[in-house]
Amino acid sequence: xxxxxxxxxxxxxxxxxxxxxxxxxxxxxxxxxxxxxxxxxxxxxxxxxxxxxxxxxxxxxxxxxxxxxxxxxxxxxxxxxxxxxxxxxxxxxxxxxxxxxxxxxxxxxxxxxxxxxxxxxxxxxxxxxxxxxxxxxxxxxxxxxxxxxxxxxxxxxxxxxxxxxxxxxxxxxxxxxxxxxxxxxxxxxxxxxxxxxxxxxxxxxxxxxxxxxxxxxxxxxxxxxxxxxxxxxxxxxxxxxxxxxxxxxxxxxxxxxxxxxxxxxxxxxxxxxxxxxxxxxxxxxxxxxxxxxxxxxxxxxxxxxxxxxxxxxxxxxxxxxxxxxxxxxxxxxxxxxxxxxxxxxxxxxxxxxxxxxxxxxxxxxxxxxxxxxxxxxxxxxx
Amino acid sequence: xxxxxxxxxxxxxxxxxxxxxxxxxxxxxxxxxxxxxxxxxxxxxxxxxxxxxxxxxxxxxxxxxxxxxxxxxxxxxxxxxxxxxxxxxxxxxxxxxxxxxxxxxxxxxxxxxxxxxxxxxxxxxxxxxxxxxxxxxxxxxxxxxxxxxxxxxxxxxxxxxxxxxxxxxxxxxxxxxxxxxxxxxxxxxxxxxxx
Numbered sequence: 001x002x003x004x005x006x007x008x009x010x011x012x013x014x015x016x017x018x019x020x021x022x023x024x025x026x027x028x029x030x031x032x033x034x035x036x037x038x039x040x041x042x043x044x045x046x047x048x049x050x051x052x053x054x055x056x057x058x059x060x061x062x063x064x065x066x067x068x069x070x071x072x073x074x075x076x077x078x079x080x081x082x083x084x085x086x087x088x089x090x091x092x093x094x095x096x097x098x099x100x101x102x103x104x105x106x107x108x109x110x111x112x113x114x115x116x117x118x119x120x121x122x123x124x125x126x127x128x129x130x131x132x133x134x135x136x137x138x139x140x141x142x143x144x145x146x147x148x149x150x151x152x153x154x155x156x157x158x159x160x161x162x163x164x165x166x167x168x169x170x171x172x173x174x175x176x177x178x179x180x181x182x183x184x185x186x187x188x189x190x191x192x193x194x195x196x197x198x199x200x201x202x203x204x205x206x207x208x209x210x211x212x213x214x215x216x217x218x219x220x221x222x223x224x225x226x227x228x229x230x231x232x233x234x235x236x237x238x239x240x241x242x243x244x245x246x247x248x249x250x251x252x253x254x255x256x257x258x259x260x261x262x263x264x265x266x267x268x269x270x271x272x273x274x275x276x277x278x279x280x281x282x283x284x285x286x287x288x289x290x291x292x293x294x295x296x297x298x299x300x301x302x303x304x305x306x307x308x309x310x311x312x313x314x315x316x317x318x319x320x321x322x323x324x325x326x327x328x329x330x331x332x333x334x335x336x337x338x339x340x341x342x343x344x345x346x347x348x349x350x351x352x353x354x355x356x357x358x359x360x361x362x363x364x365x366x367x368x369x370x371x372x373x374x375x376x377x378x379x380x381x382x
Numbered sequence: 383x384x385x386x387x388x389x390x391x392x393x394x395x396x397x398x399x400x401x402x403x404x405x406x407x408x409x410x411x412x413x414x415x416x417x418x419x420x421x422x423x424x425x426x427x428x429x430x431x432x433x434x435x436x437x438x439x440x441x442x443x444x445x446x447x448x449x450x451x452x453x454x455x456x457x458x459x460x461x462x463x464x465x466x467x468x469x470x471x472x473x474x475x476x477x478x479x480x481x482x483x484x485x486x487x488x489x490x491x492x493x494x495x496x497x498x499x500x501x502x503x504x505x506x507x508x509x510x511x512x513x514x515x516x517x518x519x520x521x522x523x524x525x526x527x528x529x530x531x532x533x534x535x536x537x538x539x540x541x542x543x544x545x546x547x548x549x550x551x552x553x554x555x556x557x558x559x560x561x562x563x564x565x566x567x568x569x570x571x572x573x574x575x576x577x
Contacts, residue, residue, distance in 0.1 A: 118567035151575030201552035203524030338545040340507040
């Protein structure tokens with residue numbers, strides 16, 4: 001099934017048009033070229049969910065910019081803000097997002113539950129030596145929780161995070177499919193290593209290692225399911241990563257029509273069994289690119305692999321967008337003599353927007369906004 | 383120097399001030415006054431290396447303030463130009479603050495935050511050759527550095543382009559700070575139900 005494609009009305013503004021989805025219309029919007037990603041889901045009845053955060057060139061959280069553009073008040077309409085993991089490229093702007101969504105819950109990975117993680121946040125967000133760290137985002141969220149006297153919610157494999165049995169679209173459920181128990185145990189050890197140690201320098205804390213604790217979400221609206229893969233990767237240990245989800249006998253039933261592809265389309269975030277066991281045939285798959293040093297995702301091979309699995313694969317932007325800052329020529333000349341490479345970290349101008357009125361038709365409307373494009377066109381044929 | 387003192391200097395010498403000093407492009411506020419109640423802004427030694435100026439003249443040589451007073455003579459000021467002492471300097475064109483993300487054998491990748499103009503952050507790969515030898519042991523993921531690109535003006539007035547990377551020698555965690563963070567984490571954990 002080939003989806004109907006609508007091209008962007010504007011290549012610069014998020015959202016393209018200013019119309020909010022109808023109360024009985026599902027929307028899945030994926031934002032983010034280059035660095036960071038965020039997913040916004042309308043489950044009907046003006047109830048929205050925000051998963052992760054990235055920012056626009058003006059450093060405003062992309063989902064907030066879009067919601068305001070289409071006339072939705074995030075303070076009353078957003079039910080949950082989910083931080084799937086605490087890597088910088090997924091939490092940039094999430095504190096501001098949560099603050100604006102004043103009636104929402106915040107959801108973290110269960111892997112962050114150990115008290116040692118709070119110690120890291122307390123130490124680095126208040127006594128650290130540099131701004132702009134992901135830890136500071138989490139520190140600000142904790143401040144907001146303190147003000148609101150609210151508790152966070154923690155996501156773990158096969159937990160129902162939210163349910164509304166009486167939505168305009170019928171029953172709506174949000175489930176987390178990860179992290180697994182084994183991933184949480186491993187994460188505790190990693191977090192212990194990040195706790196400040198006496199007489200060690202106050203370096204910037206950097207979350208490293210494979211993304212085995214990321215929260216994968218399964219959103220079910222009536223009989224329509226959406227799978228959001230976060231950055232979850234495969235593991236050689238079958239009790240962690242995608243294999244743990246695929247082997248779970250307690251996860252929700254059904255097959256998803258839409259998947260946010262895990263880990264920017266990389267091979268280690270993919271598993272054939274996801275496509276055969278958890279998705280409908282020829283599903284809509286959306287990815288966000290990632291560029292870090294000489295790592296560009298998705299690669300040409302990734303695009304070929306994904307395109308062989310579905311004819312409906314989209315990217316919010318190609319990974320090769322290089323933007324130069326408007327600097328004096330003399331500075332550019334000196335930079336060329338000094339650095340091996342320098343590139344602006346692209347902020348969210350790309351959006352893939354999917355909409356469906358399940359009561360009227362069975363085909364999703366796909367809008368490619370900003371830099372968004374089909375995955376098969378990212379690398380031109382040679 | 384007050385305009386009255388300037389007028390007095392001109393009157394005593396019988397010449398206009400520009401002629402007395404041998405220059406006409408130094409504004410009066412750049413001069414300091416000396417002798418009999420007039421104050422030197424800088425010690426003499428500091429004035430010695432002044433270059434590029436040949437017009438200093440002492441007016442009414444040999445008249446000390448006391449002698450002048452005894453003779454009921456007017457006290458004559460000695461004028462020195464307040465010309466800045468040339469020194470090497472760095473003219474910054476662009477500044478960043480950076481944090482290392484990854485290190486390879488001969489280069490490192492960092493996210494840099496523009497301190498000169500508002501704009502998006504940047505990712506940069508820099509050869510470790512650009513790092514001074516004294517800072518090499520500070521290269522590790524999470525290390526913070528300041529990066530400055532600009533001109534270096536030498537003592538002799540020569541201008542060269544320069545890129546300066548200076549790693550921050552970070553303070554270390556103290557036991558008190560770690561204990562305080564743990565106590566606060568415990569308190570906050572209880573307060574917001576993070577457990």
